[in-house]
Amino acid sequence: MSRRGSDKSSALLALTSSALLLPAYQGARADAPPEFMEAGMRYSKYEEDNTQGKKTFGGSSQRYDIDAAQFHLLAPVADNWAFALDVQWEDMSGASPWFVGESASGEPKVIMSGASIEDTRTEVSVTTRYYYDRGNAGVNYVRSDEDDYDSNALALDGAFNSSDGLTTYGGALSFSADDIEPTQGSVPTNTLKNDKDISSAWIGVSRIISTRSLLRFGLSFTYRDGFLTDPYKLNDNRPDERKEWTISTGYRHFFDAPNAALHADYRYFDDDWGVGSHTLDLAWYQNLGDLTQLIPYARYYSQGQADFFGNLVDLSDRYYSQDYRLSSFGAITVGLRLRQELGNWVVNLSGERYRTDESWGVYNGDESPALVDYWRYSFGLDYIFR
Amino acid sequence: MAGFEHCFKAMGGPCRLRFDCADEALAQRALEAVEAEVLRLEHKYSRYRADSLTSQINRAAGTGAAVAIDQETAALLGFAETLWEQSGGMFDLTAGILRRAWDFKSGQLPTQTRIDELLPLIGWQRVQWDQHSIHLPLRGMEIDFGGCVKEYASDSAATLLAGLGIERALVDLAGDMAVVAEGAAARPWTVGIRHPSQPEQAIAWVQLTRGGLASSGDYARCLLVEGRRYGHILNPASGWPVQGLSAVSVLAPQCLVAGGSATIALLKPEAEALQWLGELGLPWLAVDSQLVCHGSLADTSANMSARHSISQEGNTE
Amino acid sequence: MNVLRCLVCLLLAFGLCACETVEPWERGALAKREMQWAPDAMEISLQAQINASKEASSGGMGAAGGGCGCN
Numbered sequence: 001m002s003r004r005g006s007d008k009s010s011a012l013l014a015l016t017s018s019a020l021l022l023p024a025y026q027g028a029r030a031d032a033p034p035e036f037m038e039a040g041m042r043y044s045k046y047e048e049d050n051t052q053g054k055k056t057f058g059g060s061s062q063r064y065d066i067d068a069a070q071f072h073l074l075a076p077v078a079d080n081w082a083f084a085l086d087v088q089w090e091d092m093s094g095a096s097p098w099f100v101g102e103s104a105s106g107e108p109k110v111i112m113s114g115a116s117i118e119d120t121r122t123e124v125s126v127t128t129r130y131y132y133d134r135g136n137a138g139v140n141y142v143r144s145d146e147d148d149y150d151s152n153a154l155a156l157d158g159a160f161n162s163s164d165g166l167t168t169y170g171g172a173l174s175f176s177a178d179d180i181e182p183t184q185g186s187v188p189t190n191t192l193k194n195d196k197d198i199s200s201a202w203i204g205v206s207r208i209i210s211t212r213s214l215l216r217f218g219l220s221f222t223y224r225d226g227f228l229t230d231p232y233k234l235n236d237n238r239p240d241e242r243k244e245w246t247i248s249t250g251y252r253h254f255f256d257a258p259n260a261a262l263h264a265d266y267r268y269f270d271d272d273w274g275v276g277s278h279t280l281d282l283a284w285y286q287n288l289g290d291l292t293q294l295i296p297y298a299r300y301y302s303q304g305q306a307d308f309f310g311n312l313v314d315l316s317d318r319y320y321s322q323d324y325r326l327s328s329f330g331a332i333t334v335g336l337r338l339r340q341e342l343g344n345w346v347v348n349l350s351g352e353r354y355r356t357d358e359s360w361g362v363y364n365g366d367e368s369p370a371l372v373d374y375w376r377y378s379f380g381l382d383y384i385f386r
Numbered sequence: 387m388a389g390f391e392h393c394f395k396a397m398g399g400p401c402r403l404r405f406d407c408a409d410e411a412l413a414q415r416a417l418e419a420v421e422a423e424v425l426r427l428e429h430k431y432s433r434y435r436a437d438s439l440t441s442q443i444n445r446a447a448g449t450g451a452a453v454a455i456d457q458e459t460a461a462l463l464g465f466a467e468t469l470w471e472q473s474g475g476m477f478d479l480t481a482g483i484l485r486r487a488w489d490f491k492s493g494q495l496p497t498q499t500r501i502d503e504l505l506p507l508i509g510w511q512r513v514q515w516d517q518h519s520i521h522l523p524l525r526g527m528e529i530d531f532g533g534c535v536k537e538y539a540s541d542s543a544a545t546l547l548a549g550l551g552i553e554r555a556l557v558d559l560a561g562d563m564a565v566v567a568e569g570a571a572a573r574p575w576t577v578g579i580r581h582p583s584q585p586e587q588a589i590a591w592v593q594l595t596r597g598g599l600a601s602s603g604d605y606a607r608c609l610l611v612e613g614r615r616y617g618h619i620l621n622p623a624s625g626w627p628v629q630g631l632s633a634v635s636v637l638a639p640q641c642l643v644a645g646g647s648a649t650i651a652l653l654k655p656e657a658e659a660l661q662w663l664g665e666l667g668l669p670w671l672a673v674d675s676q677l678v679c680h681g682s683l684a685d686t687s688a689n690m691s692a693r694h695s696i697s698q699e700g701n702t703e
Numbered sequence: 704m705n706v707l708r709c710l711v712c713l714l715l716a717f718g719l720c721a722c723e724t725v726e727p728w729e730r731g732a733l734a735k736r737e738m739q740w741a742p743d744a745m746e747i748s749l750q751a752q753i754n755a756s757k758e759a760s761s762g763g764m765g766a767a768g769g770g771c772g773c774n
Contacts, residue, residue, distance in 0.1 A: 009665050011662070011665075012647075014471070014472055015465075015468055016639070018464055018468035019643050021464060022538065023461070023542075024538065024541045040745060042745045042746070070749065072744065086748070121771060123771075146771070149770075164724065202765055204764065208730065211725050212732055246760075246763055248763045248764060250740060260737075261738050265764075267762075271759075275760065285737035285742070306759065325758060325759055326759050331758070354757075380745065457732075
């Protein structure tokens with residue numbers, strides 16, 4: 001009856017958007033593209049703490065800094081389609097752990113890559129989505145490029161609502177082909193040129209369980225095949241296959257009295273390298289009036305070490321790695337985000353702190369001297385084309 | 387698929403519900419649910435019921451006490467405010483008190499003094515409200531949801547039926563209609579728009595697959611004094627009738643939006659109203675004071691057979 | 704595994720939730736922005752990328768996608 005586009009007067013748009021806030025229309029829009037086009041950008045600064053002096057050969061060293069800019073565009077097209085474009089630029093520089101050696105007193109200490117790494121990564125993602133009355137389906141292509149790595153990935157996903165609209169079933173499949181050609185010069189590399197493939201499948205179900213709460217479950221399986229070793233780490237040789245599973249659950253609850261929402265998400269991860277992990281994310285979305293939102297959040301993460309991880313490795317073993325990312329540790333993130341609406345604009349400001357410690361985890365293992373801590377700050381601007 | 391029909395009285399007029407359903411038990415549930423929902427809204431917002439939310443709000447006028455409201459009421463007030471903005475202040479929920487001056491049954495015009503007493507109590511800008519409560523600051527102020535609730539009830543009933551899985555339905559609340567006609571098998575509903583001066587005749591026929599049709603008219607109640615016609619659509623700023631269109635019907639994805647648009651058009655002077663409707667972007671029909679038809683629906687109805695009368699509306703093949 | 708047992712119980716509870724129905728007009732609160740699974744898509748995507756680069760786990764609510772040479 002009515003068509004999207006400029007033949008709708010502003011009077012009609014005003015009346016319609018005002019009417020749609022009423023309860024009788026909430027369920028009617030079962031599955032539809034977003035009402036308005038929206039664009040957004042984010043600028044983030046990521047700064048790792050220097051390594052600890054007593055854990056590093058040569059004393060405390062600088063680590064990694066990343067400047068990241070994200071751009072997002074989402075546009076409804078015709079009555080049933082939506083198109084999204086996401087672009088990300090990252091500028092990375094700094095030093096990263098090269099290998100771990102034994103100090104005179106027998107303690108493991110990290111040796112950092114001396115010269116500074118400079119790398120720029122660009123990622124472009126395009127998604128086309130089709131909406132029908134009971135759900136939607138999307139196709140997504142991502143290409144990313146950096147000095148030593150490029151990736152092409154294709155993904156398909158779909159969602160289907162039950163007839164009462166209370167349950168949504170979802171699934172996704174993705175495949176990516178990545179190429180690696182490590183930058184020569186600062187450290188000797190484990191390969192000159194190689195590649196890897198990543199295939200992944202996910203299914204999930206989400207359900208409205210009360211007038212104020214939602215619950216969801218998800219299962220995923222990922223298969224990595226190819227060169228999985230870190231090319232820049234001296235003592236690193238990993239299997240050329242990795243199978244990963246995750247099971248996750250999420251909960252959302254809206255509290256009328258404080259006018260706030262609680263987000264809780266949990267994920268259990270397991271793979272055939274011996275790594276297991278628990279992740280718990282909590283966030284509190286506190287509304288302050290109609291235009292302002294304050295979101296404190298926290299994350300707890302604990303992982304167990306890979307079977308072949310060791311601070312000091314035996315090169316006669318089939319597989320080995322000193323990479324702290326495969327070690328056993330616990331990590332805690334604490335952050336705060338502020339969201340402010342100004343007419344059709346939205347401003348976002350956030351800051352978070354991430355810290356790791358072996359004793360914070362629930363798994364036992366060797367503490368890597370190269371565990372990382374960082375700060376991240378972000379500034380964002382969104383615009384809705386009403 | 388059997389056809390079900392249910393008539394009941396609500397919202398100050400005859401209400402008719404028609405739908406197709408294969409399961410009799412579901413049909414019974416649907417009938418009861420629709421009637422319950424329409425009566426719920428009537429009980430909540432009717433000015434005539436002492437226990438309604440509207441009466442509660444009106445009784446608290448001028449006492450300094452704000453009345454707590456829920457999300458549905460807040461959203462309805464928000465929609466009424468949008469109508470007030472889009473009509474340039476002509477659609478005003480507080481203008482209902484003018485009925486104290488205008489007695490259409492007596493045949494007499496009100497005195498200017500009486501109207502002047504009421505004008506200071508009118509004005510949406512005076513109302514203090516937010517998402518949680520509403521307060522009318524002056525004693526004697528009143529709000530009247532009559533202009534929105536019937537159309538909203540039609541939409542709510544249609545949503546309810548669609549939610550129960552009924553694929554073809556027509557809800558007609560005294561002329562404000564909402565339909566459901568989803569699914570491959572569901573045929574559109576053919577509905578007629580009543581002719582302003584010949585109630586048994588349709589002035590235009592419309593095919594509806596979803597959304598609503600709302601009609602507003604100024605032809606029913608009026609005063610004829612010394613050859614001049616005074617309609618019942620009143621200007622809230624002056625307290626006197628507007629010189630506007632005779633009848634307006636609008637089609638929209640929501641009966642509420644259709645009704646709001648029709649009401650705004652009736653509050654404007656004729657020429658301005660016709661232009662506003664033309665630019666709106668919805669199918670419309672208007673009858674002016676000379677009984678000439680305008681609008682996108684006026685063109686298409688010429689193609690429909692003239693034999694159809696309003697008593698056959700609905701399942702015309 | 705203890706974790707798996709816990710989650711199976713939750714899944715059963717999830718299935719049993721079929722008892723309570725929520726009508727379309729009662730779902731207003733659920734449509735609020737802060738009740739979305741991912742209210743800020745750019746933020747989620749950056750966080751996920753950082754976490755996957757600095758930890759051994761990745762994935763969760765969706766298929767994996769492509770990798771990066773994150774160091």
